[in-house]
Amino acid sequence: MLHRGDLASGCIGFVFALAVCFGARAMPMGSIRDPGAGFMPFWVGAALAAMSLVLMSSVFLPLRKFVAPKTGELNRYQVAWMVGGLLFYGLALEPLGYLVTTFLLLGALLWILGERRWLSAVAFSALVTGASYALFGLWLGVPLPGGIIAR
């Protein structure tokens, strides 16, 4: 059985490497006697492009067999929700502020990971958010984003 993921990985790697090579060509390349800023990215990009082609070709030409590992049932939905939570955190950290965003993220993560007792989820989120704010914001003096609370 062939690993279709390798084809996608090879394609992405190849396109990325080509983009790097084009980007590097726009920089001062210098010469082999005096390499410029574009020298290293260009040649490493070219090497990555070549390796990506080899990876892709290994899918088309069945040089090796891929045996899918036995993974059992995976919690893919939980992972997808967690990723959503992290992206939300990145977007909301500045507008909503550290306290609100962290509280919401922790509550959401607990729910995603199977904690269904809402009181325990709220208490844990509030306690950890408060403790981390006290540690980083107050004790270590990190200027955590204030967001809506600071306004």
Next chain:
Amino acid sequence: MDILSHLANGLAIALSPGNLFYCFVGVLIGTLVGVLPGVGPIAGMSLLIPATFGMHPTTAMIMLAGIYYGAMYGGSTTSILINVPGEAASVVTSLDGYQMARAGRAGPALAMAAIGSFVAGTFSILMLMLLAPPFAQLALKFGPAEYAAVMILGFVLLAYLVQGSMLKALMVAAFGLLLGTVGIEPMSGYRRFAFGRPELWEGIGFVPVAMGLFGIAEVLVSVERASLQEVIRTKLRHLWPSQEDWKDSIGAILRGSVLGFAVGILPGPATVLASFTSYTVEKRVSRHPERFGRGAIEGVAGPEAANNAATGGAMVPLLALGIPFAPATAVMMGALMIHGVRPGPLLIEQRPDFFWGVIVSMYIGNFMLLILNLPLVGLFASLLRVPGRFLHPLIVLFCLVGVYSINYSVFDVWVMILFGLLGYVLRKGGFEVAPLVLALVLGPVFETSLRQSLIMSRGDLAVFLRRPLAAGLLLVALALVLTPLLRHVSGRLLAVAGREDLSDRDRA
């Protein structure tokens, strides 16, 4: 100054209350990250780098090194008690350790793992102390060509040794090298791949990348596989090993110490390789190989000694050459560079306080670990009762707030989140992420060495062949790249020959 006066100086530094405290914190956190499945020493160190910013570089290194070797002690606890390795280097410990625990001999297994780790850890520090200075002297004779060649060999050897496809590992290393080119180019000041973002002028931050790849991605992978872990509990009885246990283990510990240190010096995932190699060796030399996998104590003692010895071995290239060969030491180098310390051949000469302070603190840390791990093993094991649904959000939060606190930058938070996703996707696709970290750290040094070699030789690539050491290293690298290809071709030829032979017989 002779070695004894250096040691005395190092002892004074290591015994200062602050360093002693952070050494304890390091080994304690190391034990914890070793105990907790899903959080390895690399993630542990990455998480704690922001906490070291206010510290003296020596103190920071003492704490980070403590996490590294402390994790090797902690990893055995879960392997033996619940058959879930706390970190990759303890995977083989579970084979016999867990069988011993099931037979009611968890105590001797844990004790021998701790004693073996202590003996091997001490041995490896001694060797590090004796070998690093001459290595550094040798490295002073290195020119840019030798440095570039050593780094190429390092990338190739790491790609060769990691699990899975070598091609994929080399691709990841190339990606890491490209990431290392982002930002202001050191020789001409040209801004590369910054896309007008001032945050990228100084390059992609090492800490957000490492925390994303080893913190966030690790949590995502753990969450995905949470239902697959079968946790079986056992009771802890009779801690002290019997006379027969000692007889069976002593040779394994000594062999594991030597082997682990030697493997640790080589590029690659040092601790994991060391424990696997030791297990294989012990099984080979045993008069009763059939006992392995059924509770042989030498199957615990040898690998546990080896993975601890490997931590000392892995520090040799970092401290003597300034080239980390293992992902964990790459994290340490990243942290040291943030602190303005550039490891390399001149470090031991120019900053003896740093080198000897760290070395002596490692002796002290090993004693602390022995004391921590024997009587308190039950306490550490009880940590496993914290459900993952509470533990994982805590790790995620530490990553988020930790990375923000470096530059007070939401951009860094985004970098970490994106590299967390990338790390997860790469693992799903069978790509090891360790070469990426190594290449990101070494990339700028490699580029400078390569360009200096070309400028000095006026573009003559033969400079790498004219210098014997560089030529030798590159030849080894080439052989390693060609080995899988040749193995594959010879395999195909043998298969074809076998098929022809069979069809000839069928015809006959």
